[in-house]
Amino acid sequence: MDRRFLLVTGKGGVGKSTVTALLAAASAAAGRRTLVCELNTQERIPGLFGKPPVGPRVTSLADNLWSVNIEPAAALEEYALMKLRFRTLYSLVFENPLVQRFVGMVPGMNDLLLLGKAFNHERERETPGDMRSPLAWDCVIIDAPATGHGVTFFRLPKVILDHVPVGNMHDEAREMWSLLTDPRRTAVHLVTLPEELPVQETLELHRTLAGQLGLPIGALWLNQMPPVWGTPATRAAFADLAEPEATSPVRGAWEAGRVRGLRENQAARYAETLAALGLPTLHLPTLYRREFDHAAVVDLLAAARAQLAGGAA
Ligand SMILES: Nc1ncnc2c1ncn2[C@@H]1O[C@H](COP(=O)(O)OP(=O)(O)OP(=O)(O)O)[C@@H](O)[C@H]1O
Numbered sequence: 001m002d003r004r005f006l007l008v009t010g011k012g013g014v015g016k017s018t019v020t021a022l023l024a025a026a027s028a029a030a031g032r033r034t035l036v037c038e039l040n041t042q043e044r045i046p047g048l049f050g051k052p053p054v055g056p057r058v059t060s061l062a063d064n065l066w067s068v069n070i071e072p073a074a075a076l077e078e079y080a081l082m083k084l085r086f087r088t089l090y091s092l093v094f095e096n097p098l099v100q101r102f103v104g105m106v107p108g109m110n111d112l113l114l115l116g117k118a119f120n121h122e123r124e125r126e127t128p129g130d131m132r133s134p135l136a137w138d139c140v141i142i143d144a145p146a147t148g149h150g151v152t153f154f155r156l157p158k159v160i161l162d163h164v165p166v167g168n169m170h171d172e173a174r175e176m177w178s179l180l181t182d183p184r185r186t187a188v189h190l191v192t193l194p195e196e197l198p199v200q201e202t203l204e205l206h207r208t209l210a211g212q213l214g215l216p217i218g219a220l221w222l223n224q225m226p227p228v229w230g231t232p233a234t235r236a237a238f239a240d241l242a243e244p245e246a247t248s249p250v251r252g253a254w255e256a257g258r259v260r261g262l263r264e265n266q267a268a269r270y271a272e273t274l275a276a277l278g279l280p281t282l283h284l285p286t287l288y289r290r291e292f293d294h295a296a297v298v299d300l301l302a303a304a305r306a307q308l309a310g311g312a313a
């Protein structure tokens with residue numbers, strides 16, 4: 001949490017937006033002015049704070065907390081206006097259908113715009129002597145795309161750096177890459193589930209992001225762990241129970257308990273496999289709720305805090 005630039009990634013649907021919301025809530029609660037960036041997606045973050053989608057304008061969600069859904073067209077307009085300075089010039093060039101079609105055709109252009117805009121938010125900071133503006137972020141959190149797409153995304157500045165030898169774009173890419181690879185400023189958080197494919201994909205993702213690209217990894221979030229049941233004593237007593245007859249009225253309950261135990265063992269084995277990565281790891285329990293809303297974020301954050309404090313999750 002002491003870094004300014006946090007990225008959250010993992011396989012599709014494992015809980016990236018949930019972990020982003022947890023990090024955002026913790027950062028804002030610590031009094032840090034926090035901005036969450038979603039990247040041109042169906043917004044999840046405002047909903048997790050009980051708010052409607054915010055679109056491409058930075059919008060307040062709670063005390064110390066803002067969010068934005070970065071859209072390529074808005075990012076391009078902002079970037080072009082920043083460089084060209086005049087709206088008439090912008091309209092002349094960028095609202096020209098030919099130019100628009102060209103921009104749409106360049107592979108990776110949309111990703112570059114999203115990433116570039118996210119980086120610009122990181123650069124928005126207090127300058128000495130300035131009034132504290134709402135744009136001076138203490139922490140910028142990116143809800144990054146799912147693995148697969150995500151790796152291309154993380155690699156993008158490096159690809160540009162290697163292939164565009166000089167000029168404005170090279171300089172921008174170099175700045176982006178130096179931020180992404182700086183362990184004092186950046187942490188990439190990995191999210192996964194205690195299941196075969198997400199675990200394999202996480203090992204692979206870690207090899208690519210940490211091994212090949214040299215990105216600083218933050219924590220590993222093992223989401224949707226089976227909630228721990230009972231106390232060690234009640235669990236031991238259950239394990240010692242004799243198997244009830246097939247016709248016994250408690251047979252169903254006994255089988256349910258047994259299956260639950262198997263599921264817990266399986267999750268523990270996956271946790272052990274992932275421990276080989278040597279990352280600080282947080283377990284988030286599965287919540288069985290009708291609504292997955294702000295209350296869920298509050299409860300999961302409490303579970304994470306309990307682990308950090310060394311207590312039971
Ligand atoms: N700990 C949990 N307990 C119960 N349900 C959960 C938990 N974490 C996530 N979920 C469920 O999984 C859904 C997906 O979570 P989330 O949106 O955070 O995943 P994601 O990785 O961001 O997905 P995507 O790849 O689509 O962006 C949530 O809407 C919620 O219903």
Ligand SMILES: [Mg+2]
Nearest residue numbers: 016017044143
């Ligand atoms: Mg998401």
